[in-house]
Amino acid sequence: MTTSAGPKPTPLLTDSGELLEFAISGMTCASCAARIERQLNRLDGVTATVSYATERAYVTRSGGRRPADLISVIETAGYTAELAGAAAPATGDDQATRKLGRRLAACAPLAAGTIVLAMVPAAQFAGWQWVSLLLAAPVAIWGAWPLHAAAWRGLGHGAATMDTLVSLGVAASFGWSVYALLFGGAGNVGMRMPFAITFGLASGQSIYLEAAAGVTTAVLAGRYLEARAKARSGSALTSLAALAAKDVRVLRCGAEQTIPVDALRAGEEFVVRPGEKIATDGVITGGASAIDAAMVTGESVPQEVTIGGEVTGGTMNLTGRLVVRATRVGADTTLAHITRLVTEALASKARSQRLADRVAGVFVPCVIGLAVVTLGFWLGSGLPAASAWSASVAVLVVACPCALGLATPTALMAALGRGAELGVLIRSAQSLETAGRISAMVLDKTGTLTTGTMTVLQITTSAGCDEATALRYAGTVEAASEHPAGQAIAIEAARRCGQLPVVTQFASVAGSGVRGVVDGDLVIVGREGFVAESGLVVPGELSAAVARAGSAGRTAVLAGWDGQARAVFTVGDAPRAGGAAAVSRLRRLGLIVYVVTGDSREAAVSVAEKLGIAAGNVIDSTQPAAKAKVVRELQEAGYRVAMAGDGVNDAAALAAADLGMAMASGTDAAIGASDITLTSADPGVIADAIQLARATLAIIRINLSWAFGYNVIAIPLAALGYLNPLFAGIAMSGSSLIVVSNSLLLRRFRPRRTGT
Amino acid sequence: MVSPAARLLAFLLLLAVMFTGAYAVGAHLGPIAVTHSQQGPGGSQNMQMGHMPMGRGSAR
Numbered sequence: 001m002t003t004s005a006g007p008k009p010t011p012l013l014t015d016s017g018e019l020l021e022f023a024i025s026g027m028t029c030a031s032c033a034a035r036i037e038r039q040l041n042r043l044d045g046v047t048a049t050v051s052y053a054t055e056r057a058y059v060t061r062s063g064g065r066r067p068a069d070l071i072s073v074i075e076t077a078g079y080t081a082e083l084a085g086a087a088a089p090a091t092g093d094d095q096a097t098r099k100l101g102r103r104l105a106a107c108a109p110l111a112a113g114t115i116v117l118a119m120v121p122a123a124q125f126a127g128w129q130w131v132s133l134l135l136a137a138p139v140a141i142w143g144a145w146p147l148h149a150a151a152w153r154g155l156g157h158g159a160a161t162m163d164t165l166v167s168l169g170v171a172a173s174f175g176w177s178v179y180a181l182l183f184g185g186a187g188n189v190g191m192r193m194p195f196a197i198t199f200g201l202a203s204g205q206s207i208y209l210e211a212a213a214g215v216t217t218a219v220l221a222g223r224y225l226e227a228r229a230k231a232r233s234g235s236a237l238t239s240l241a242a243l244a245a246k247d248v249r250v251l252r253c254g255a256e257q258t259i260p261v262d263a264l265r266a267g268e269e270f271v272v273r274p275g276e277k278i279a280t281d282g283v284i285t286g287g288a289s290a291i292d293a294a295m296v297t298g299e300s301v302p303q304e305v306t307i308g309g310e311v312t313g314g315t316m317n318l319t320g321r322l323v324v325r326a327t328r329v330g331a332d333t334t335l336a337h338i339t340r341l342v343t344e345a346l347a348s349k350a351r352s353q354r355l356a357d358r359v360a361g362v363f364v365p366c367v368i369g370l371a372v373v374t375l376g377f378w379l380g381s382g383l384p385a386a387s388a389w390s391a392s393v394a395v396l397v398v399a400c401p402c403a404l405g406l407a408t409p410t411a412l413m414a415a416l417g418r419g420a421e422l423g424v425l426i427r428s429a430q431s432l433e434t435a436g437r438i439s440a441m442v443l444d445k446t447g448t449l450t451t452g453t454m455t456v457l458q459i460t461t462s463a464g465c466d467e468a469t470a471l472r473y474a475g476t477v478e479a480a481s482e483h484p485a486g487q488a489i490a491i492e493a494a495r496r497c498g499q500l501p502v503v504t505q506f507a508s509v510a511g512s513g514v515r516g517v518v519d520g521d522l523v524i525v526g527r528e529g530f531v532a533e534s535g536l537v538v539p540g541e542l543s544a545a546v547a548r549a550g551s552a553g554r555t556a557v558l559a560g561w562d563g564q565a566r567a568v569f570t571v572g573d574a575p576r577a578g579g580a581a582a583v584s585r586l587r588r589l590g591l592i593v594y595v596v597t598g599d600s601r602e603a604a605v606s607v608a609e610k611l612g613i614a615a616g617n618v619i620d621s622t623q624p625a626a627k628a629k630v631v632r633e634l635q636e637a638g639y640r641v642a643m644a645g646d647g648v649n650d651a652a653a654l655a656a657a658d659l660g661m662a663m664a665s666g667t668d669a670a671i672g673a674s675d676i677t678l679t680s681a682d683p684g685v686i687a688d689a690i691q692l693a694r695a696t697l698a699i700i701r702i703n704l705s706w707a708f709g710y711n712v713i714a715i716p717l718a719a720l721g722y723l724n725p726l727f728a729g730i731a732m733s734g735s736s737l738i739v740v741s742n743s744l745l746l747r748r749f750r751p752r753r754t755g756t
Numbered sequence: 757m758v759s760p761a762a763r764l765l766a767f768l769l770l771l772a773v774m775f776t777g778a779y780a781v782g783a784h785l786g787p788i789a790v791t792h793s794q795q796g797p798g799g800s801q802n803m804q805m806g807h808m809p810m811g812r813g814s815a816r
Contacts, residue, residue, distance in 0.1 A: 155764065365767065369774055376775040380782025 020067055022057040024050065025096065026079035032153070039077045040070065057081065078153045097224070100146075104220045107143035110135045111213035118210035127189050129181060129207060136209040140174040144216040160364035166219050168368065169396045173208035173215075176393045180207050211397040218736055225413045243314045243648060243669065244335055248279035251323065262330070269325050272317045274482070278324065280313040281333050286323030290483055292316040302454075302484045314648070319482050319508075338624045338652055367399040367715065374719040391721055398718040399711055407703035410743035415696040418749050423680025424689040425664075431675035433700075434659045435642065435693030440634050441586050441686070442653070444627075444645030445597035445607055448663055449683060450573040452646065454488040457554065458570040460545035468497060470567030473523045474559035476500045477516040481508055485555050485571045486525070513557075521561040528558055536560040542568050553603020572603070575610050582683035583611045585753065589690055592639070596622050596630055598649060627653035644678070644686050646670050661686060688751040695749050703739045710735045 027033055033050040040048035040059060047060045059070055067083050074081040114136045117128050144167065151167035154160065180186040186207050249256045251269040261279045264270065269285060272278050278291070288306035293315040302318060305311060311324055314335045330336065371392045378388035412432060419426050426432055446452050459467045475493020478486035480503055493500060503523075506516035513526015515534065524534045528546050532538055542558065545568040549556035554572035558565045586593050595611075596619045597604045604620040619630055627645075631653050634641045643650070643657035646665065651673040654660030660674035663681075671677050678685045 369771060372771045372775050373778040376778030377782035380779035381785070382783075 020059045020061065020070070020083065022059065022067075022070065022074065022081045022083060024055050024057055024074060024079055024081050026150070026153070027055060032079065036074055036077050036079060039073050043070075043073065046070070078156065100220065100224045103143055103146075104217070104224050107139045107213070107217045107220060110139050110143075111210075111217040114139070114213040115210045118207075121192060124192050129186060129191055129209075132207070132209045133178070133181060136174065136177075136213040139213040139216050140170050140209075143213075143220060144170045147216070147219065160361060160368075162219075162364070165364045165367060165396075165399065166215060169399065170212045170216055172371075172393045172396045174212040176390065177207040177209045177212065180390075208393065208397050215397070222410070225410060243277075243667075245277040245279040245313070249273075264326055264329055266326050266329050269323055272322045272324060274317055274319055274321065276317055278311050278313055278315050278317055278322075280326050281328040282311055282313075282324040282326045284309045284311060284322055285325050287321050289320035289322050290318040292318055292484070318484070334624075335648075338648060363711075367396065370399075370715060370719060371395040378721075391719065394718045395715060398714045407707050407739050407743075408700055410740050411696050411700045411703060411746060414699075414743045414746035415692055415749075418746055419689070419692055420679075422688045422692065422751065423678060423682070423685045424692060425677040425679060426689075426693075427675050427677075431659060432693045432696050434640070435676065435690060436697030438640050438642040438659055438690060438693075439591060440594065440639035440641045441591045441690075442594045442596055442627075442631060442634070442641060442643045442657065443583075443683075443686075444643070444647065444650050444653075445595055445599060445604055446573060447646035447665065448576075448644050449579050449595065449611060450575050450607060451681075452573060452665070454484045454555075454571050455574045456488050456492040456569055457572050457574060458545075458549075460542060460568040460570070462539045462542055462564065462566050465566040467567070470559055470569075472497045472500065473518050473521070473561060474525045474557070474567065474569065476503050476518045477506065477514050477523050477525050477559075479503070480506045480516065481514045483514075485557055485569075486514065488571050489525070489557060489569050518561075523559065523561045525557060525559045528556065531558040531560055531565050536563060536565045538565040545570070551602050552606045553600045573607075575607055576681060576683055578682045578684045579611045581753075582685075582687050583613055585684065585687035586690070589687060591642075591690070593617060594619060594630070594634070596620075596627050596653070598622055624649040624652050628656040631656045642690070644683075661689065684753065691751045692746075692749055696746060699742055699746055703742055706735060706738060706742075 024036065027036070036057060037048055037050040040046055040050070040057065043065065045061060046065060048057055050057045057074065061070070071081045071083075114132050117123055117132045117135075147163050147170070148167045150161070150163035154164055177186075185191075245261050247258050248261045248264050249271040250259050250264060251257075251271060256271055264280060270279060270282075274289065284305055284307050286307065288304070290302040291305050291311060292302050293312060303309075305322070310327075311322070312335075313328075313333045328334075374395050375388055375392035378391050379385065381388075412426070415432060416426050426435075443449055459470060461467055461470050471489070471493040475490045475497065479490040479493070479500060481487070481490070490500075501518055503516040503518055505522075506514065508514045509526070509530065512530035513524065515522065515524045515526075517523070524531050524536055528538060528543070538558065538560075542565050546556040546558070549568070549570040549572075552570075552572070554570050557569040557571055558567070559569065560566045583593055593613055594617045595604060595608050595613055599620060601618075601620040604618050605615050608615065608618045619626075622630065627643075627650060631641050631643055635658070640658045642659040642661060643653045644661040644663070645651075645654055646663040646667065648667050648669045650662075651667075651669040654662060654670055655673040659676065661676045661678055662670040662674035664671070664677050664679040665681065676689055678689065
């Protein structure tokens with residue numbers, strides 16, 4: 001078991017017990033995941049789901065099962081596990097990648113030496129074959145040890161993977177070579193291996209050390225590239241756990257008392273100060289404030305809340321002190337519900353397998369069968385056992401899937417590098433494979449199509465007042481306020497007016513507005529009601545502007561002085577530049593585009609219209625569960641669905657979608673639940689990602705066709721004794737080189753921004 | 757559901773059957789196959805197939 005230096009992970013509570021997340025290593029295929037799942041589920045009070053794709057086990061435990069017990073069950077099954085902490089996954093992956101890199105660095109020069117000795121007759125000095133054995137032995141035994149171990153584990157549960165074939169090929173060629181050197185006469189000093197395209201049938205003197213070393217090194221190189229390509233992404237569930245408040249200030253006997261949030265019971269009252277997270281779902285019994293619920297509900301505009309209003313656990317209290325009565329705790333909260341949705345969606349993804357493993361399931365038994373048939377046939381024909389055995393080994397060696405092993409990781413590596421330049425971070429080969437086949441795109445509005453921050457969108461002034469004056473007065477007063485809408489006005493004022501004067505006699509009325517004296521004038525800024533109550537007259541044109549802002553789902557802030565309201569600031573979430581172009585490109589790529597949002601119908605349609613999305617494709621006021629439901633409904637209708645989002649409320653939909661794309665500026669939970677992370681703020685990268693994925697998929701297809709084509713031709717020739725393994729080795733290296741060169745074409749990929 | 761051990765056993769049995777079948781076919785077609793292999797591409801350098809060491813490594 002490996003140990004984690006990261007912070008201790010916080011378990012999540014679900015309705016059936018405590019949910020733990022384990023990072024598993026040593027899995028080589030989906031059947032490994034199924035095996036671990038079976039072993040864990042045999043334990044009383046334990047429900048486990050193991051995902052091969054994410055290398056995670058999600059275990060719900062009730063009763064006294066300790067994480068150590070669960071880890072020992074996983075280890076008994078032949079794998080290693082550790083509790084997934086916030087820093088643990090990246091550390092573990094880094095270690096594994098570094099270890100693989102060291103193994104590759106040690107094997108590569110040894111393999112190169114073996115290959116040169118075998119393929120260049122001029123380099124074959126007296127006793128070269130023994131030097132070759134010394135060079136190849138560490139590679140075939142130590143270098144290929146992870147492959148042998150994985151093949152052995154696979155054998156234990158009757159699974160044939162690429163590891164089985166590689167391990168078998170390496171073991172057969174190395175074992176045979178040792179036998180030939182010791183007993184077959186190949187060890188005679190002065191033995192040479194002449195270069196020939198074909199041979200009749202191999203003999204007792206054939207040695208395949210360069211194949212054993214070369215295949216091992218090529219496969220290690222492929223694995224290393226793949227490991228490096230795996231984006232270091234946090235875990236969705238750990239991020240959700242981090243979102244939850246740890247402690248709560250409970251009101252008991254009239255006094256505030258800090259207790260762990262687990263100890264809070266439904267019906268108890270607790271206090272939330274400005275800047276603190278709300279511990280659990282509840283109803284406000286005292287105070288008023290603005291709540292930033294974007295993390296959980298996707299609402300871009302902070303909600304003004306007061307007595308009787310409902311609040312959600314995990315959201316941030318911005319301005320005022322609140323007293324909240326807990327209505328739901330533990331497994332019943334909205335956050336726990338989102339966690340369950342993410343877990344379910346991640347578990348359902350575990351069923352898909354990597355293409356190479358799907359192929360291996362059929363390919364490996366076929367090759368083993370063919371090797372046995374070759375052995376039987378030539379023995380029956382009356383050839384000496386050494387020759388028949390040698391031909392059979394040749395089949396295994398020729399079938400070793402070097403090019404097959406490199407086809408996907410090299411293309412992925414090239415695509416990843418190019419993607420990073422374009423602002424697209426791809427998590428796995430599987431994500432790319434899926435991205436290339438997407439037919440519907442669901443876009444989250446807030447933070448994805450819009451900036452997700454409040455900005456001044458419009459200023460309407462009354463007669464006799466200009467925008468600069470209104471901004472200068474309102475901005476000066478709002479600069480002292482903490483309200484997000486006020487901050488947006490202050491920022492805009494500072495941008496357009498430069499240095500602002502000093503406000504005196506500042507006062508804030510929670511949930512209503514602010515007032516203060518600027519240049520001798522008492523300036524009132526706030527809601528229409530607050531301004532009117534303060535004795536200012538609101539002209540008709542300003543009332544109309546307030547109504548228009550409301551119907552567009554935006555916030556209207558009035559400012560006035562000298563007995564009259566002078567201006568209306570329309571504040572809202574601004575659409576990102578390039579959004580309309582991105583939507584149009586997605587359409588040209590043949591995708592059907594939907595917008596989902598937790599915001600009101602008016603706000604959603606207003607943004608969608610600007611982006612050229614029909615109102616019929618806008619799904620508004622959706623809760624996290626409803627977003628995932630929209631994705632699933634589209635999937636049921638036959639679409640392969642990609643979801644782009646950024647909030648915790650999108651995490652379930654991102655995980656449920658065939659392909660999840662998270663904005664890098666989004667929450668860790670969203671990034672953890674996604675397959676692709678978009679580091680650019682330009683929504684155009686969504687279309688870039690799809691185009692890159694399609695191009696990569698095309699390259700992978702060509703690579704795989706070439707690798708399989710090579711096997712289809714080479715294996716029968718080897719079985720019939722028409723192919724010198726030396727030539728087969730060169731062909732194998734050549735095919736790998738072609739695959740790598742083909743993959744490198746992706747480095748020059750340019751997204752077509754104007755047409756498809 | 758078939759257990760992994762049973763699946764492995766079934767596969768090994770299948771391999772044994774394939775080996776036996778291939779052996780029988782080899783015994784039947786053997787002389788033709790060996791002659792053909794000896795005269796096949798590159799056959800000239802491997803004419804003594806089955807009688808003395810040859811192929812990739814040849815002792816000098």
